[in-house]
Amino acid sequence: xxxxxxxxxxxxxxxxxxxxxxxxxxxxxxxxxxxxxxxxxxxxxxxxxxxxxxxxxxxxxxxxxxxxxxxxxxxxxxxxxxxxxxxxxxxxxxxxxxxxxxxxxxxxxxxxxxxxxxxxxxxxxxxxxxxxxxxxxxxxxxxxxxxxxxxxxxxxxxxxxxxxxxxxxxxxxxxxxxxxxxxxxxxxxxxxxxxxxxxxxxxxxxxxxxxxxxxxxxxxxxxxxxxxxxxxxxxxxxxxxxxxxxxxxxxxxxxxxxxxxxxxxxxxxxxxxxxxxxxxxxxxxxxxxxxxxx
Numbered sequence: 001x002x003x004x005x006x007x008x009x010x011x012x013x014x015x016x017x018x019x020x021x022x023x024x025x026x027x028x029x030x031x032x033x034x035x036x037x038x039x040x041x042x043x044x045x046x047x048x049x050x051x052x053x054x055x056x057x058x059x060x061x062x063x064x065x066x067x068x069x070x071x072x073x074x075x076x077x078x079x080x081x082x083x084x085x086x087x088x089x090x091x092x093x094x095x096x097x098x099x100x101x102x103x104x105x106x107x108x109x110x111x112x113x114x115x116x117x118x119x120x121x122x123x124x125x126x127x128x129x130x131x132x133x134x135x136x137x138x139x140x141x142x143x144x145x146x147x148x149x150x151x152x153x154x155x156x157x158x159x160x161x162x163x164x165x166x167x168x169x170x171x172x173x174x175x176x177x178x179x180x181x182x183x184x185x186x187x188x189x190x191x192x193x194x195x196x197x198x199x200x201x202x203x204x205x206x207x208x209x210x211x212x213x214x215x216x217x218x219x220x221x222x223x224x225x226x227x228x229x230x231x232x233x234x235x236x237x238x239x240x241x242x243x244x245x246x247x248x249x250x251x252x253x254x255x256x257x258x259x260x261x262x263x264x265x266x267x268x269x270x271x272x273x274x275x276x277x278x279x280x281x282x283x284x285x286x287x288x289x290x291x292x293x294x
Contacts, residue, residue, distance in 0.1 A: 001184065007035050007047045012054035015073050016062065026172045029080040033177025036084035038185070044084060048077045079103060079166075080173045087174065093193040097238055098203070100170050104163040104231045111159050112224050119223070122155035160227030164234050171238065195249075195288075197242035199235065204283035207232045237272050240279030241265070243287050 001007075011031045018025035032051070036044025052073040059069020079100070087096040112118055130147060175194070182190035210232065214225035241262075248257040265271050281287065
């Protein structure tokens with residue numbers, strides 16, 4: 001927030017560091033989000049473009065390839081810049097989350113439109129990765145066959161999973177930037193926004209309809225819908241986390257129960273499913289009003 005140069009140094013240097021330590025990319029995108037949220041779209045775009053140029057220079061000096069660093073920076077910062085504009089102008093965190101998920105849906109549909117046989121593409125990519133891993137640490141044949149079968153199955157859903165991971169990273173960057181902004185200029189503001197995350201019943205009905213049609217249909221059409229359903233899972237996981245956070249925060253041991261809730265979700269990924277179901281149910285039941293009875 002002091003000047004453009006510091007923002008650009010943070011964004012570009014952390015982007016390069018994220019090639020080694022992946023989670024650092026969230027902090028890099030959060031810096032662009034903070035500038036955009038506080039200073040506006042044009043200032044955020046200025047920092048984004050200059051950071052991309054700086055990343056290209058660093059990429060050329062460190063990797064001997066500026067094109068990759070430039071493209072990586074654009075993919076990292078452009079989505080969070082767009083969502084930050086939505087949040088700044090719309091002032092509703094729920095809308096920003098929904099738009100982020102819709103961007104992922106567009107990415108899934110675009111992949112199937114322009115790539116064609118997406119499953120075979122993922123089979124080729126995953127098989128190549130498996131081959132590289134096997135070259136470093138050869139696997140017995142009895143272990144290799146089940147892995148190859150899993151690859152064939154996962155290939156049909158990898159587009160949705162990759163898109164979901166990208167949306168998670170995008171939203172974590174946005175949330176971190178918003179949290180920074182709140183700490184600097186509106187203490188406690190981000191907590192209020194996060195705890196009010198919700199979605200209208202019509203979106204929940206649409207989500208259930210997508211799952212139902214995916215279940216009843218077959219072929220590529222069903223595959224596309226299942227990949228979209230994976231992205232909707234991201235949306236309701238965030239909403240369910242908001243609801244559960246509110247429940248635990250209202251308890252006497254909130255200082256311990258809230259961190260334990262998120263630690264459980266991190267260490268036991270399967271807990272995300274009931275959390276997402278809570279987020280889906282909240283569209284009709286408004287579960288936040290029932291926290292005292294749960």
